Amino acid sequence: MRIAITGHKGQLGTVLQQVLVAEEIVGLDLPEHDITDPVSIVETVTALEPDVVVHTAAMTNVDGCEQNPDLAFRVNTLGSQNIALACSRCGAAMVHVSTNDVFDGRLDRPYYEWDTPSPRSTYARSKAAAEFYVRTLLNRFYIVRTAWLYGRGGDNFVTKIMAAADKHGAIRVVTDEVSAPTYAPDLAEAIGQLIKTRHYGIYHFTNGGICSRFDWAKKILELSGRADVPVEAITTAEWTRSAAPPLYAPILNFAGAELGITLRPWQDALQAYFDG
Numbered sequence: 001m002r003i004a005i006t007g008h009k010g011q012l013g014t015v016l017q018q019v020l021v022a023e024e025i026v027g028l029d030l031p032e033h034d035i036t037d038p039v040s041i042v043e044t045v046t047a048l049e050p051d052v053v054v055h056t057a058a059m060t061n062v063d064g065c066e067q068n069p070d071l072a073f074r075v076n077t078l079g080s081q082n083i084a085l086a087c088s089r090c091g092a093a094m095v096h097v098s099t100n101d102v103f104d105g106r107l108d109r110p111y112y113e114w115d116t117p118s119p120r121s122t123y124a125r126s127k128a129a130a131e132f133y134v135r136t137l138l139n140r141f142y143i144v145r146t147a148w149l150y151g152r153g154g155d156n157f158v159t160k161i162m163a164a165a166d167k168h169g170a171i172r173v174v175t176d177e178v179s180a181p182t183y184a185p186d187l188a189e190a191i192g193q194l195i196k197t198r199h200y201g202i203y204h205f206t207n208g209g210i211c212s213r214f215d216w217a218k219k220i221l222e223l224s225g226r227a228d229v230p231v232e233a234i235t236t237a238e239w240t241r242s243a244a245p246p247l248y249a250p251i252l253n254f255a256g257a258e259l260g261i262t263l264r265p266w267q268d269a270l271q272a273y274f275d276g
């Protein structure tokens with residue numbers, strides 16, 4: 001099997017290269033390969049003749065997307081359209097990595113794979129529009145929604161919490177944003193299992209369980225030897241940012257579990273991150 005990975009220098013792309021089993025893995029990332037170039041990226045992917053393209057490349061700075069919506073839609077939506085068109089041209093299956101942010105967080109239960117997206121932020125709208133392109137341009141696709149991704153070497157909530165604790169000696173974290181963290185190597189393993197099934201469709205892969213950003217931060221501090229750092233519980237109304245995240249947006253792994261693909265509890269995954 002030949003696999004192309006877009007965004008292979010990012011958090012998920014880096015571990016996908018280590019975890020996926022294939023005869024050949026080719027990475028496509030900036031500055032050599034720009035998914036927004038509608039001619040060259042389509043030609044490049046088509047010429048590789050991959051069996052599967054795992055599309056992780058995206059503008060992932062959620063507040064940055066709010067400030068520069070044209071760029072967000074160019075990268076996240078039209079970039080994904082370009083990758084889907086390339087897959088259509090060369091007959092590759094596509095794994096499109098998406099987000100729990102496509103939901104508005106207004107239900108009082110976790111979201112199933114078949115729930116209807118209702119994105120609120122620019123990032124979320126750009127990712128939901130990408131899902132639409134993938135669904136309409138391809139027959140053989142996996143849309144894999146995830147949430148709160150972190151991995152070693154990445155700039156993420158885990159590293160930000162530790163840096164803020166070290167800098168300020170005390171931190172404030174929101175209690176009303178609820179989902180589940182996802183350890184990038186666990187997501188990469190799940191994607192590796194999924195592409196072997198050829199069971200195309202929509203999947204929700206996060207680590208197991210549900211928590212608030214506050215719960216997650218407390219566990220990060222505990223496992224990193226910073227349990228004595230005080231954490232003030234606040235609400236999102238007290239935390240100014242450009243983009244409004246969905247508040248209660250855990251996503252349930254129903255479809256993947258039917259295929260035997262499950263991810264361990266988020267606390268165990270966080271322990272594995274710190275164990276190295």
Ligand SMILES: NC(=O)c1ccc[n+]([C@@H]2O[C@H](COP(=O)([O-])OP(=O)(O)OC[C@H]3O[C@@H](n4cnc5c(N)ncnc54)[C@H](OP(=O)(O)O)[C@@H]3O)[C@@H](O)[C@H]2O)c1
Nearest residue numbers: 007009010011012030034035056057058060099146148149
């Ligand atoms: N991070 C999260 O919490 C989270 C949550 C839910 C879903 N997701 C989704 O999961 C996927 C992977 O996320 P991640 O955290 O691994 O992202 P990441 O670390 O930000 O990596 C994304 C990669 O894509 C590259 N990229 C950006 N624009 C590009 C372009 N025009 N052409 C080619 N490559 C480009 C980036 O390069 P530069 O660094 O040079 O820009 C980076 O190497 C994304 O689709 C994201 O939307 C992430």
